[in-house]
Amino acid sequence: MLTDSYHRRINYLRISVTDRCNLRCVYCMPSEGIRLLEHADILSFEEIVRVAAAAVRLGIRRIRITGGEPLVRKGVVSLAGNLVQLPGVEDVSLTTNGLLLADYAAPLRAAGMRRINISLDSLDAEKYRRITRGGDIQRVLEGISEARRQGFAPIKINVVAMRGVNDDELVAFARLTVERPVDIRFIEFMPVGTSTGWERDRFIASSEIRDMISRIGALHPVDDRAVSGPAEMYRFDGAAGRLGFISPLSNHFCDTCNRMRLTADGKLRTCLFSDHETDLKPHVRGGSGDGALEQVIAEAIRTKPKGHDLSEPTFETCRRAMSAIGG
Numbered sequence: 001m002l003t004d005s006y007h008r009r010i011n012y013l014r015i016s017v018t019d020r021c022n023l024r025c026v027y028c029m030p031s032e033g034i035r036l037l038e039h040a041d042i043l044s045f046e047e048i049v050r051v052a053a054a055a056v057r058l059g060i061r062r063i064r065i066t067g068g069e070p071l072v073r074k075g076v077v078s079l080a081g082n083l084v085q086l087p088g089v090e091d092v093s094l095t096t097n098g099l100l101l102a103d104y105a106a107p108l109r110a111a112g113m114r115r116i117n118i119s120l121d122s123l124d125a126e127k128y129r130r131i132t133r134g135g136d137i138q139r140v141l142e143g144i145s146e147a148r149r150q151g152f153a154p155i156k157i158n159v160v161a162m163r164g165v166n167d168d169e170l171v172a173f174a175r176l177t178v179e180r181p182v183d184i185r186f187i188e189f190m191p192v193g194t195s196t197g198w199e200r201d202r203f204i205a206s207s208e209i210r211d212m213i214s215r216i217g218a219l220h221p222v223d224d225r226a227v228s229g230p231a232e233m234y235r236f237d238g239a240a241g242r243l244g245f246i247s248p249l250s251n252h253f254c255d256t257c258n259r260m261r262l263t264a265d266g267k268l269r270t271c272l273f274s275d276h277e278t279d280l281k282p283h284v285r286g287g288s289g290d291g292a293l294e295q296v297i298a299e300a301i302r303t304k305p306k307g308h309d310l311s312e313p314t315f316e317t318c319r320r321a322m323s324a325i326g327g
Helices: 045-058 076-084 101-110 125-132 137-149 167-179 206-213 281-285 290-302
Strands: 012-016 062-066 091-096 115-119 155-161 182-188 219-222 232-236 242-246 259-262 267-269
Touching (some): 012 045, 045 076, 045 259, 045 281, 045 290, 062 076, 076 091, 076 101, 101 115, 115 137, 137 155, 155 167, 167 182, 167 206, 167 232, 167 242, 182 206, 206 242
Parallel strands (some): 012 259, 062 091, 091 115, 155 182, 182 242
Antiparallel strands (some): 219 232, 259 267
């Protein structure tokens, strides 16, 4: 069992396979994009599997593939299959913006993946285009439909709630769960990255979102933390799907945080909101044995901070953009 100095069990690893993305979402990166990593600086799939295998031997049981947009990296399906086959792994999933999902859903399912998260911050085509700076919502909807046909379950739709941007659609998103077997998860707008336009005036607390949605009907809690992670899950009476609320600012879940993140350039981050990183690349490229690599990972976990200070006036936004950390 892999635990940190605060006795939290760490069993979840998010792996970013690229910092590249085919969108420029307003909360993720500036309109001109970010300075991209050189190819030589990005971990190869063989190196990623080696790090993941070391982490699994220490106690990691769940892995999520992220980006940037993970589906833009050639060969990601083979990587997914290799991660699924690691002894001790219980679940491998993926987060995507959905633009390429219609083409990749079937091969990902064949590779052994069962769950998928899709980012979708508006149901209106023009507004979606503005938020993503050019995205085509129809391609995303086709990807979601194909994922359902391929048997992915649950399909989770992630919605970053932003006042004055998409707050007028949150009730409509919630209504989708009444007849459709999807999880709609509302995520508080987070200050990650220095050029993403985060402002407190745009922030909407999960409690306010719940109040908005309660006009549809009573929300009943669903105890599903084992697979829902930080989301507090609810369901309307008789609904086919569920609602989740992820509250990193208003009701942070640091005391139960079970995750760490591997960036595309080999940095291990034990807290999303901390710029402290452990560089694993010298160890996977410099001849360190598997035992030494495991020791480095275990030591990084032991220094995992107790929590973040997002609610404090002195908090400084993380330097890395979310696309460079791994969404």
